[in-house]
Amino acid sequence: MASALGRYQVAKPWLGSATSVLDVGPGPRGLGVVRAEPFVGLDVAFDGPPVAPMIALEYGGRTMPFQDAAFYTVLALDVLDALPPTARGAFLQELARVASTGVFVTFPAGEPGQARDDTWRALLAALGEPPPDWLRRHEAHGLPDVATVEAQLAALPGWRWEVVPSLGGLPGMMLDLADLLPSMDRWLGPVLAGDRAGLEAWIAAGDLGPPARQVYWLAREAPVPARVDFAVPGSLATALACPACRAGLGASAGGTLACRGCGATYGPDARGVTGLRAPDEVPAASEFAAVAGPRPAPATAPPAAPTKNALKRWLVAGVRAVPGGERVVGKLRTMLHPPTAAAPAPAQLNWLARYLPARPYMTPASFRSLLEVGSGYRGVGVIADAPFVGLEIVFAEPPVPPMRGIAYGGGRMPFKDAAFHTILSMDTYEHVPSPKRPGFLRELVRVAADTVLIGFPAGVEGRDQDAACQMLFPRLGLNTPGWLYEHAEHGIPDIAEVEAMLDALPGWRWRALPTTGSFANMLLVLADILPGMARWTGPAVRGDPAALARFITAGAFGPPARQVYLLTREDARPGLVDLAVPGSLEAALACPACQGDLAGDAKALACRACGARFGPDDRGVTVLTAPAAAPR
Ligand SMILES: [Zn+2]
Numbered sequence: 001m002a003s004a005l006g007r008y009q010v011a012k013p014w015l016g017s018a019t020s021v022l023d024v025g026p027g028p029r030g031l032g033v034v035r036a037e038p039f040v041g042l043d044v045a046f047d048g049p050p051v052a053p054m055i056a057l058e059y060g061g062r063t064m065p066f067q068d069a070a071f072y073t074v075l076a077l078d079v080l081d082a083l084p085p086t087a088r089g090a091f092l093q094e095l096a097r098v099a100s101t102g103v104f105v106t107f108p109a110g111e112p113g114q115a116r117d118d119t120w121r122a123l124l125a126a127l128g129e130p131p132p133d134w135l136r137r138h139e140a141h142g143l144p145d146v147a148t149v150e151a152q153l154a155a156l157p158g159w160r161w162e163v164v165p166s167l168g169g170l171p172g173m174m175l176d177l178a179d180l181l182p183s184m185d186r187w188l189g190p191v192l193a194g195d196r197a198g199l200e201a202w203i204a205a206g207d208l209g210p211p212a213r214q215v216y217w218l219a220r221e222a223p224v225p226a227r228v229d230f231a232v233p234g235s236l237a238t239a240l241a242c243p244a245c246r247a248g249l250g251a252s253a254g255g256t257l258a259c260r261g262c263g264a265t266y267g268p269d270a271r272g273v274t275g276l277r278a279p280d281e282v283p284a285a286s287e288f289a290a291v292a293g294p295r296p297a298p299a300t301a302p303p304a305a306p307t308k309n310a311l312k313r314w315l316v317a318g319v320r321a322v323p324g325g326e327r328v329v330g331k332l333r334t335m336l337h338p339p340t341a342a343a344p345a346p347a348q349l350n351w352l353a354r355y356l357p358a359r360p361y362m363t364p365a366s367f368r369s370l371l372e373v374g375s376g377y378r379g380v381g382v383i384a385d386a387p388f389v390g391l392e393i394v395f396a397e398p399p400v401p402p403m404r405g406i407a408y409g410g411g412r413m414p415f416k417d418a419a420f421h422t423i424l425s426m427d428t429y430e431h432v433p434s435p436k437r438p439g440f441l442r443e444l445v446r447v448a449a450d451t452v453l454i455g456f457p458a459g460v461e462g463r464d465q466d467a468a469c470q471m472l473f474p475r476l477g478l479n480t481p482g483w484l485y486e487h488a489e490h491g492i493p494d495i496a497e498v499e500a501m502l503d504a505l506p507g508w509r510w511r512a513l514p515t516t517g518s519f520a521n522m523l524l525v526l527a528d529i530l531p532g533m534a535r536w537t538g539p540a541v542r543g544d545p546a547a548l549a550r551f552i553t554a555g556a557f558g559p560p561a562r563q564v565y566l567l568t569r570e571d572a573r574p575g576l577v578d579l580a581v582p583g584s585l586e587a588a589l590a591c592p593a594c595q596g597d598l599a600g601d602a603k604a605l606a607c608r609a610c611g612a613r614f615g616p617d618d619r620g621v622t623v624l625t626a627p628a629a630a631p632r
């Protein structure tokens with residue numbers, strides 16, 4: 001459904017004044033996914049009951065059962081690639097013959113089309129799912145050759161053609177993912193029911209990366225009136241042609257059609273589909289089965305790996321209980337869940353989905369005095385190039401400039417009150433053990449002088465997303481990532497509980513912000529992780545950053561994937577830190593052992609009160625943990 005929506009949305013602008021539309025190879029819904037007006041759907045075999053407003057007809061797969069110029073516009077989306085190469089030229093001629101004005105044709109082609117098939121073959125094999133029919137047809141017939149098709153289009157007398165911009169490769173793959181992965185209906189369903197316009201706007205923003213499909217608009221040089229006009233009752237019957245003898249058909253008793261030439265009769269079957277086949281024509285489904293063999297039975301899914309979560313939780317809780325335990329847990333986690341062998345992409349899509357919605361609430365003053373709590377090694381640096389301070393318990397990778405990395409013990413933050421104008425903290429709160437969450441919030445508002453932006457997966461959307469990942473990753477043979485273990489360990493936050501805590505912060509106001517929807521977020525997470533998807537995410541991430549930002553920002557539709565809150569201090573003040581002023585960060589630091597002032601610079605700091613000394617580690621991270629807690 002999502003994939004079809006993407007294809008039909010590209011076609012929709014070309015149907016504006018069409019009085020009648022024929023959709024060839026529509027599947028059960030066809031054009032109905034984007035248009036409410038009646039249309040004729042023609043297929044060799046419907047694999048499900050056709051859905052209104054489609055008027056469904058089946059044919060034998062060769063000559064279409066219509067008079068010439070029967071329909072104003074004819075569509076054939078991803079049909080040419082399902083046909084044997086020898087049948088493709090004649091198919092294009094048939095489309096042009098039955099169209100009075102224009103023909104819209106799409107098909108996957110070229111290297112991107114092949115890469116799409118390869119990605120899908122590998123993913124479905126890993127899931128133990130049989131390949132869908134379209135993939136098996138591609139294997140049997142090969143994808144269309146663009147030069148050959150364009151030569152066939154050029155040879156259509158009285159027609160001219162043009163290439164139409166198509167959905168980009170990455171958005172196309174993401175919509176395919178929504179159709180082909182198990183359990184994605186959980187996210188697509190609420191969107192289709194509640195925010196269809198949002199999904200359409202997202203697709204419209206999807207011209208990212210090389211498209212996997214060729215799209216053509218063919219126009220008749222001298223358009224003629226179409227025989228079928230759905231505003232004129234009975235006009236469809238005048239456009240039908242007997243599949244046996246090409247004579248006209250007329251309505252006869254019992255809703256059947258009778259040929260005026262040979263007398264053959266045709267009527268609807270139990271599904272409401274009228275089969276217009278000559279006696280010697282067999283359904284192309286069985287024709288295809290002869291080429292590609294019977295559809296394979298679903299393979300038994302590999303059993304899910306046994307989880308060791310309970311043992312892991314018990315071990316982690318024990319280590320946490322000792323002083324400095326947070327750091328040890330962080331280090332252990334890095335050892336247990338090392339980054340995958342593949343080099344990380346320059347920016348991950350799910351990072352952008354986190355930060356871009358918060359970006360409009362960050363002012364120039366924010367960027368002069370910005371602390372990101374739980375930044376990881378890239379943090380907000382994926383969307384901004386102004387310097388900022390990143391605070392972590394353990395950095396899994398060396399911090400990437402313009403971040404200045406500071407490590408702490410996980411309790412009180414090593415800063416004076418109101419040290420930073422703005423504090424940003426995305427997808428960190430849910431990693432804080434539940435009993436420590438109120439204290440974590442109090443620390444954020446203690447250290448922030450003006451603004452706190454905090455976001456995290458929460459509520460039923462957050463829990464269901466984790467559950468889907470828990471199910472999917474082992475089926476794909478992927479290691480469960482460390483963040484997923486932590487979510488399970490600490491529990492996805494409850495929205496009402498968090499908002500009660502925000503209400504209880506004295507001197508602060510808060511409101512929830514719009515953010516990436518869970519349907520888009522789920523697909524962005526999967527695009528980052530699934531094997532083979534780097535082929536699609538890489539060009540989008542390295543290409544036009546503005547186009548990528550538009551696409552990700554347009555992902556804010558349907559139920560949100562995370563809660564994002566803007567907290568503002570009632571007596572707002574400038575932060576102590578001005579990152580443009582050397583020394584102002586050091587002046588805002590507080591000794592983690594005694595809260596005293598620190599003296600020195602990034603290379604060496606000493607507490608004026610207790611004399612404790614602090615400095616950068618071998619990755620350039622300033623380590624500000626209380627000496628008693630640091631491992632000796
Ligand atoms: Zn006939």
Ligand SMILES: [Zn+2]
Nearest residue numbers: 591594607610
């Ligand atoms: Zn001290």
